[in-house]
Amino acid sequence: MNEVERPLFSLFHIGNSIQALNKHSEKTLGISLVQWCLLRCLIDMPASSANSLAKAVSVHPSTLTQTLKRLDRKNFIFITEDPKDSRKKLISITRSGKDVLEKTGVNIQEWTKDLSVLEGDLHRLRSYLQDQVNKETRLEM
Amino acid sequence: MNPLFDKSGLMILESLSFTKTLYAFDFDGTLSKIVRAPLDASIGQSTKSLIKQLTKLVPVAVVSGRSLCDLKSRLGFEPRYVVGNHGLEGLGNNRDSLKQAIVFCKDWKEKLSQADFGSGVEVEDKTYSLAIHYRRSRNKKQVKEQIKNAIASLHPAPQLIPGKSVINLLPQGTPHKGAAILELMKRAEARYVFYIGDDDTDEDVFGLLDAKIMSVRVGEKRSSHARFYIKRQSEINHLLRLLIHYHRPTRGRK
Numbered sequence: 001m002n003e004v005e006r007p008l009f010s011l012f013h014i015g016n017s018i019q020a021l022n023k024h025s026e027k028t029l030g031i032s033l034v035q036w037c038l039l040r041c042l043i044d045m046p047a048s049s050a051n052s053l054a055k056a057v058s059v060h061p062s063t064l065t066q067t068l069k070r071l072d073r074k075n076f077i078f079i080t081e082d083p084k085d086s087r088k089k090l091i092s093i094t095r096s097g098k099d100v101l102e103k104t105g106v107n108i109q110e111w112t113k114d115l116s117v118l119e120g121d122l123h124r125l126r127s128y129l130q131d132q133v134n135k136e137t138r139l140e141m
Numbered sequence: 142m143n144p145l146f147d148k149s150g151l152m153i154l155e156s157l158s159f160t161k162t163l164y165a166f167d168f169d170g171t172l173s174k175i176v177r178a179p180l181d182a183s184i185g186q187s188t189k190s191l192i193k194q195l196t197k198l199v200p201v202a203v204v205s206g207r208s209l210c211d212l213k214s215r216l217g218f219e220p221r222y223v224v225g226n227h228g229l230e231g232l233g234n235n236r237d238s239l240k241q242a243i244v245f246c247k248d249w250k251e252k253l254s255q256a257d258f259g260s261g262v263e264v265e266d267k268t269y270s271l272a273i274h275y276r277r278s279r280n281k282k283q284v285k286e287q288i289k290n291a292i293a294s295l296h297p298a299p300q301l302i303p304g305k306s307v308i309n310l311l312p313q314g315t316p317h318k319g320a321a322i323l324e325l326m327k328r329a330e331a332r333y334v335f336y337i338g339d340d341d342t343d344e345d346v347f348g349l350l351d352a353k354i355m356s357v358r359v360g361e362k363r364s365s366h367a368r369f370y371i372k373r374q375s376e377i378n379h380l381l382r383l384l385i386h387y388h389r390p391t392r393g394r395k
Contacts, residue, residue, distance in 0.1 A: 042156075045353075046156040046157050046159070046333055047156070047368075078152050081149075083142055083143040083368040092153050092156040094152065
């Protein structure tokens with residue numbers, strides 16, 4: 001492994017660790033970190049469309065589908081047709097969803113409290129990766 | 142348009158209680174029943190008692206086409222925000238528009254007083270806007286046409302907001318209920334707005350593209366932009382009871 005490849009492996013390890021924490025969270029708390037973040041957004045965005053929710057968490061709407069299905073099965077959210085446009089869906093958090101968010105909030109905060117010192121670095125890393133994706137997308141076009 | 146009191150409507154309504162929501166109500170036909178003479182309109186005792194309870198729990202606004210002074214005298218409770226004249230009065234941020242509106246309304250009123258609409262037509266001077274009521278007229282269709290013809294000769298041409306047996310005249314370009322709601326949302330630092338109204342003037346709120354509004358119409362109407370409806374004004378008490386229930390501190394309000 002040379003100097004240029006090393007950061008790439010670090011990224012790979014970070015990805016794996018996040019997945020492991022996600023699984024651990026789902027196993028012990030009944031809700032993954034990704035699901036927790038979505039519920040947290042939904043608290044302040046009642047009856048929101050999948051598009052607005054995806055925008056709020058900065059992911060593509062199609063990426064959300066599976067997570068939303070899982071949350072729906074757990075009864076933490078409910079999905080209904082938009083009365084203004086039947087092609088669209090509205091997503092809202094349920095009382096059970098709100099309760100699980102409150103119950104697990106302490107644990108999630110405990111796990112992530114030390115991350116606040118890294119926030120600047122994490123933000124820079126995220127911007128860097130996003131720039132790389134944008135550059136590649138431009139080249140493909 | 143879906144009924145508010147079905148399963149999904151109620152679940153969305155409950156979810157509003159998890160965040161900071163501003164609850165805004167129209168007056169005539171929503172908090173109060175529609176009556177033949179606008180001067181007789183008032184809020185029923187039970188509705189008044191319920192909305193007083195709600196006001197203690199959450200930020201409440203009343204947004205009406207009535208003049209602010211008239212509206213306040215009919216409420217019998219103190220909501221955090223009261224907006225009159227379709228959004229022109231009560232926000233205190235448009236003094237120049239108000240001065241101009243007084244001049245226009247005086248001029249329009251004088252010209253309209255020369256027209257003969259027959260009995261049952263009343264021109265209400267709301268200082269910054271006019272309302273021509275024809276609810277008590279015998280031939281509403283014909284009188285409406287006569288009123289429209291008389292309005293067409295006014296200069297400068299007013300902005301018209303039709304309502305239930307009433308035509309409202311406002312200066313062009315003045316803020317409407319939709320603009321007032323967005324301003325109130327900012328002032329209340331609310332993340333979401335619940336709005337209920339019954340009239341065409343409320344379409345300015347229902348039609349807002351901002352997704353952070355739960356819009357409810359009193360009475361089902363296919364062409365309305367509101368997402369939900371309650372069947373009739375008398376269901377307002379049921380709605381208020383639900384909101385109070387959802388926001389009771391014992392339910393673990395956020």
